[in-house]
Amino acid sequence: MTPRTISAAGRATARWVRGCLGWLGAAACVGLNAQTFRLPTANRTLLTPGHQAGFYTGTVGRPWTSGTFGCVRTGGAQLHEGLDIRSVQRDRQGEPADPVMATADGTVAYINSHASLSAYGIYVIVRHGIDGMEVYSLYAHLSRIADGLRVGQPVRAGQTLAIMGRTANTRQSISRERAHLHFELCLLINEHFPQWHRRTYRDGVNDHGLWNGLNLAGLDPESILLEQHRRGPRFSLLNVVRCQTELCRVVVRHTRFPWLQRYPALVQRNRLAERDGVAGYEIALNFNGIPFHLVPRAPSEIRRRAPIHLLSVNESEQRLRPCRGLVRKISGRWELTPKGVQFLELLTFP
Ligand SMILES: [Zn+2]
Structure with a gap:
């Protein structure tokens, strides 16, 4: 067939x-969701119509839209699985100083503090339970993790996890001007990922275990944040996923x-x-x-x-x-x- x-x-x-x-x-019958997502930095221009250019950082020589989620790279052929949120706070050296905050209540699931091990540089993943679903937020290119932050630690929405930075192991480094937070909202594909990876790649290296990028499928955080902004307490993440x-x-x-x-x-x-x-x-x-x-x-x-x-x-x-x-x-x-x-x-x- x-x-x-x-x-x-x-x-x-x-x-x-x-x-x-x-x-x-x-979903309308089973009740509404009290838990909501917050913007992960002080940059709130996403919520002002027509001001997205101030929210996003585009790739080198490309417009701000290349910092959004989806098929926005290499003429539409390459996926960008998160949002590149522009820095709005700088220190005296001009380095990004924006506190990076948990988008919702959750538990720290993973911390990669070795910038050389990932294109995401230093990054943190937080696990959330929203609408009965496990969803993960990811914060990448950080300069510094908050003192004492540990895997397994509960965090509150708005709690500072780290300071924005420019870390990455890519050949082309992130310039000061393009400093941004790479922010994702993901679902986890399979908790037996390490076993699958060993079987599939034999000698392949898997530095991040369960938290390998192949095992995290991104949702569009912009549409989630805007939908929530529009619908207020009537927002349901489950409906966003189902639709x-x-x-x-x-x-x-x-x-x-x-x-x-x-x-x-x-x-x-x-x-x-x-x-x-x-x-x-x-x-x-x-x-x-x-x-x-x-x-x-x-x-x-x-x-x-x-x-x-x-x-x-x-x-x-x-x-x-x-x-x-x-x-x-x-x-x-x-x-x-x-x-x-x-x-x-x-x-x-x-
Ligand atoms: Zn990015």
């Missing part, structure tokens, strides 16, 4: 739009993988599978691979034997946001790229 094109088939889109509205109704735009839909013949346990609110019930048993999952992915809608499938609902296969592609989304490179069209036929297959292997690694 050739994977469907959603824009051509139409039906799949209609089904999905209904699904998202269904989620919204359900991601679908890039493609796949079926996996795997029935036990950590994502199902960590993000059960993204899994929809299917009575046929409850009655006949689960043979696999149908999964909707956004352009960045985030599996935001999963449906258990009964044996009679899965026709193909392949452990992973592509069901449909939303061509307009692929045109708009191709940079993660999960699918491609070869001789008029859509398929998962090797990158796409590898990502799904990581997702479904038991």
Whole structure:
């Protein structure tokens, strides 16, 4: 069976739009979220319409938009998985001095204090539990971690974690003028990442264990911060995740993988599978691979034997946001790229 094109088939889109509205109704019934995200530095210009240029730092010689989230680098071919937030406080030497604050209540999950080990330089990751979901915030290119900050330590929203800096192990260093905080909001793909990495790369080095960039899939922090600003206490992170735009839909013949346990609110019930048993999952992915809608499938609902296969592609989304490179069209036929297959292997690694 050739994977469907959603824009051509139409039906799949209609089904999905209904699904998202269904989620919204359900969320409205279960109550609202008191926890909110704060801007991680004193730079608040994001919230003033028309002033985003003062919030972002672009890449060298590029406009501010290259500091936003998404397919904004190398003419749209390269993903930037966070926001580059411009420095607004400087010390006497002109170095960035902005305190970097926790975006929400949480627990310190990881600290990399060896700038030479990452393109992110010195960075901190904080784990949050919001709307029943584990979400992670990441703060990179720091100069200095707050005294005494330790992994496992609870932190409050607004608490200073570090001071902004320019650390990175890349060949091209970050100039004083371009000093910024690289800020991400991510979901964790698989807590067995180190085992998967050993099996997949054999001799490959994995300096950051679970916190390898391959294992963190970024959401767009700008849309989350603005949506929250607009909706106030009616904001729901769960709804934002559930209503991601679908890039493609796949079926996996795997029935036990950590994502199902960590993000059960993204899994929809299917009575046929409850009655006949689960043979696999149908999964909707956004352009960045985030599996935001999963449906258990009964044996009679899965026709193909392949452990992973592509069901449909939303061509307009692929045109708009191709940079993660999960699918491609070869001789008029859509398929998962090797990158796409590898990502799904990581997702479904038991
Ligand atoms: Zn960045």
